[in-house]
Amino acid sequence: MAENGQSAEWNGRKGEIWVVNHERIDRMLAPLGRAALDAAAPKPGEFVLDVGCGAGSTTLQLAKEVGATGSVLGVDISEPMLTFARKRAAASPAALPVRFELADAATHALPRAHFDLMFSRFGVMFFAEPVVAFANLHGAMKPGGRLSFVCWRPAAENELVSIPARAVKGLIPPAPPAEPDAPGPFSFGNPARVTSILSGAGFSHVVLEPFGCRMLYGVGETRDAAIEDAVEQAFETGPFSRVLGELRGEVLEQARRAVRAAFADRAKNGGVFIEGNAWIVTARA
Ligand SMILES: C[S@@+](CC[C@H](N)C(=O)[O-])C[C@H]1O[C@@H](n2cnc3c(N)ncnc32)[C@H](O)[C@@H]1O
Structure with a gap:
């Protein structure tokens, strides 16, 4: 199982948050997932x-x-998320050729030279040793098989982080500079690094296409409800929630007001929209 703390995170609060908020998260990520599926x-x-x-x-x-x-095999290290995925599959009106396995993709003994296509929506940026992990995945693909995934461009180019971060600047001490390559949602922001990881793991024809879109971040029956929904997401689910979740007392109240004001600027047509910027990455095994 993933040894770099990811297993504990995704089997703990983070996994539960993703299950509870699956509708919101799917709604927000849908255009990005669709772009990677189209490329796949x-x-x-x-x-x-x-x-x-x-x-x-x-x-x-x-x-x-x-x-x-x-057939499709979904692998993940998060038991709560897989349990939910299996329930969703069972609830599908038509039987689907799908199976879910609790497995660390970096090390799991996958069938060799088996898959025509390897896909991921934001699930490949958490490996402690990405070249080793992708080499393991490469071995599971048929020669010439297709790889297609979507990953975030750097945090500064993503309003999931930049809107709340700008809003609370001055209210809280600046966070120590993040290590851009450390496992985490933005670790594949640098295209040269992604190309080097995939080439090092044995993939060829590596292409990164920038993909930007408006993401529906907050919804509600009224404008205020949609803004409040976006604030709640920023504090509970978004990648900046780690910082916001630490705040207490008066600073917390000030931060909520500042983040609310920032999202209010983005509220229109029944929702709060923010800009997401990702890479659609394709390659050949
Ligand atoms: C940002 S979530 C994306 C989930 C899903 N692909 C989606 O788009 O809704 C990242 C996922 O990667 C999983 N993950 C992290 N490290 C992993 C590993 N080494 N092997 C398999 N899954 C891993 C996490 O448990 C989590 O479910």
Whole structure:
């Protein structure tokens, strides 16, 4: 199991948060996942691996696209997220060719030269040793098989972080500079690093296409409710929640007011919209 603290995180509060908030998270990530699925172009009959599949949203989408003659295996280190993914699959009106396994994608003994396509929506940025992990995944793919995943560009280019961070600047001491390559949501922001990791793991034809979109971050029956929903997400689920979650007392109240004001600027047409910037990465095994 993942040895770099990720297993504890994704089996603890973080995993529970993703399950409880799966609708919001899927709504927000849908355009980015769709772009990676379009680049993956799954075909009927293909064998697909969904890495870091979490609560299974893309695994189920892939299963619909490969159909009964294909199959999709979702692997993840988070038991609560996989339990939820299995429930979702069982609730599907039509039987889907999908299976979920609790496994660390970096080290798990996957079937060799088996998969036509390896896919991930934001599930490959948490490996302690990414070259080793991708080499393991490469071995599971058929020669010439396709890799397609979506990962975030740097935190500074993503309003999930930059809006709340700017709002509380001056209210709290500046955080120590983040190590950009440390496992975490933004560790694949640098395209040269991603290319080097994938090439080092044996992949060829590595291409990173920038993909930016408006993400629906807060929803509600009224404008105020949508803004409040965005504030709640920033404090509870977003990547900046680690910083915001530490705040207490008057500073917490001031931070909430500042973050609310920042999201109010983004409220229109029944929602709060923020900009997301990612890489759609494709390569060949
Ligand atoms: C940001 S979430 C994305 C989940 C899902 N792909 C989605 O888009 O909803 C990252 C996922 O990667 C999983 N993960 C992290 N390290 C992993 C590893 N070494 N092997 C398999 N899954 C891992 C986490 O448990 C989590 O479910």
